[in-house]
Amino acid sequence: xxxxxxxxxxxxxxxxxxxxxxxxxxxxxxxxxxxxxxxxxxxxxxxxxxxxxxxxxxxxxxxxxxxxxxxxxxxxxxxxxxxxxxxxxxxxxxxxxxxxxxxxxxxxxxxxxxxxxxxxxxxxxxxxxxxxxxxxxxxxxxxxxxxxxxxxxxxxxxxxxxxxxxxxxxxxxxxxxxxxxxxxxxxxxxxxxxxxxxxxxxxxxxxxxxxxxxxxxxxxxxxxxxxxxxxxxxxxxxxxxxxxxxxxxxxxxxxxxxxxxxxxxxxxxxxxxxxxxxxxxxxxxxxxxxxxxxxxxxxxxxxxxxxxxxxxxxxxxxxxxxxxxxxxxxxxxxxxxxxxxxxxxxxxxxxxxxxxxxxxxxxxxxxxxxxxxxxxxxxxxxxxxxxxxxxxxxxxxxxxxxxxxxxxxxxxxxxxxxxxxxxxxxxxxxxxxxxxxxxxxxxxxxxxxx
Numbered sequence: 001x002x003x004x005x006x007x008x009x010x011x012x013x014x015x016x017x018x019x020x021x022x023x024x025x026x027x028x029x030x031x032x033x034x035x036x037x038x039x040x041x042x043x044x045x046x047x048x049x050x051x052x053x054x055x056x057x058x059x060x061x062x063x064x065x066x067x068x069x070x071x072x073x074x075x076x077x078x079x080x081x082x083x084x085x086x087x088x089x090x091x092x093x094x095x096x097x098x099x100x101x102x103x104x105x106x107x108x109x110x111x112x113x114x115x116x117x118x119x120x121x122x123x124x125x126x127x128x129x130x131x132x133x134x135x136x137x138x139x140x141x142x143x144x145x146x147x148x149x150x151x152x153x154x155x156x157x158x159x160x161x162x163x164x165x166x167x168x169x170x171x172x173x174x175x176x177x178x179x180x181x182x183x184x185x186x187x188x189x190x191x192x193x194x195x196x197x198x199x200x201x202x203x204x205x206x207x208x209x210x211x212x213x214x215x216x217x218x219x220x221x222x223x224x225x226x227x228x229x230x231x232x233x234x235x236x237x238x239x240x241x242x243x244x245x246x247x248x249x250x251x252x253x254x255x256x257x258x259x260x261x262x263x264x265x266x267x268x269x270x271x272x273x274x275x276x277x278x279x280x281x282x283x284x285x286x287x288x289x290x291x292x293x294x295x296x297x298x299x300x301x302x303x304x305x306x307x308x309x310x311x312x313x314x315x316x317x318x319x320x321x322x323x324x325x326x327x328x329x330x331x332x333x334x335x336x337x338x339x340x341x342x343x344x345x346x347x348x349x350x351x352x353x354x355x356x357x358x359x360x361x362x363x364x365x366x367x368x369x370x371x372x373x374x375x376x377x378x379x380x381x382x383x384x385x386x387x388x389x390x391x392x393x394x395x396x397x398x399x400x401x402x403x404x405x406x407x408x409x410x411x412x413x414x415x416x417x418x419x420x421x422x423x424x425x426x427x428x429x430x431x432x433x434x435x436x437x438x439x440x441x442x443x444x445x446x447x448x449x450x
Contacts, residue, residue: 104127163292242377307360
């Protein structure tokens with residue numbers, strides 16, 4: 001059986017018509033879920049871009065901005081991922097996710113109409129409620145709908161949504177901001193009365209309402225026989241984690257520091273570039289967007305393919321982790337170069353380099369969770385995984401960096417804090433991934449999973 005899998009994965013075996021149909025459905029599912037993940041991150045990329053305009057218009061501090069980016073969104077997003085994971089293992093994931101996309105898009109549109117800090121804060125909380133459904137539902141669908149020998153590529157393509165969404169958020173947001181400044185929406189009902197930064201939030205939200213219907217085109221992945229025969233609960237899920245705590249503990253610790261590093265970096269980078277070089281908001285959005293869109297697809301396809309190859313068709317899953325760790329360490333260098341480059345062109349070279357190497361450790365963590373977790377528990381443990389990632393990582397990253405920035409003075413305080421926080425947090429993420437990879441090899445010898 002293993003030889004068949006390896007042969008099929010290498011592309012040497014003949015593929016009949018029914019298998020071609022199955023493969024088309026598999027990759028269509030991956031593409032649709034990646035597109036939804038892109039939508040999920042467009043809002044975040046757009047918000048990161050307009051940090052400085054929001055701060056000036058609402059007259060708030062960097063610390064308040066950090067709470068707006070992190071805590072307001074992540075609190076209910078994290079807590080509600082638990083019931084979302086339960087529902088993902090119990091009901092149609094297609095319908096669950098389609099309804100969630102519709103709801104969060106409505107909340108995104110409403111938050112853009114905010115006239116003060118607390119209204120915007122409340123809108124971000126509501127946005128998190130809807131988006132909480134995506135991670136456990138998507139991971140469960142990928143786990144059931146993608147062959148094991150293709151999983152690294154599938155998760156890599158899916159996680160491309162973070163970078164592409166952030167890039168499109170910056171690109172679309174930069175364009176909307178420039179149009180708003182030029183009075184391009186004057187005379188348009190509702191939109192004409194909005195400030196440029198409000199347009200950046202409202203328009204993508206309205207577009208997301210229509211995208212929610214895309215889930216109607218996806219076939220629900222077939223749940224494994226053991227999932228149909230045995231309904232699970234959270235008690236069983238936590239019992240399974242406790243029994244295998246040697247592999248789960250370092251994986252869960254890595255997912256604290258990885259998202260903390262990424263969320264802090266992404267949240268403050270546009271603002272730091274603007275303060276360092278005096279570039280206008282629209283230009284920052286356009287450059288970050290174009291460069292990321294040019295580089296990230298190369299990253300996802302090559303890294304995902306190589307991770308599948310080094311895993312030996314799933315037999316050596318620990319190798320994918322070591323490979324991802326090496327890329328993660330390399331990525332720190334061009335990321336830091338962005339903040340120390342002597343010129344604007346060289347700064348953008350650093351940005352492109354960091355995008356080329358980004359997200360490998362995140363893909364490795366998501367893939368590892370799918371590989372060591374039984375299908376019937378996937379939704380629940382994914383929800384717990386993201387509870388940790390978002391409540392301790394996503395929510396805290398921007399604020400930790402903002403607090404460290406208070407040790408410095410001047411307009412470059414936040415850039416100096418990023419120089420300290422990003423390599424430290426990234427290194428902790430990689431350290432715990434290394435511990436996980438070491439234990440995973442032993443776990444594989446003692447546990448047989450498909």
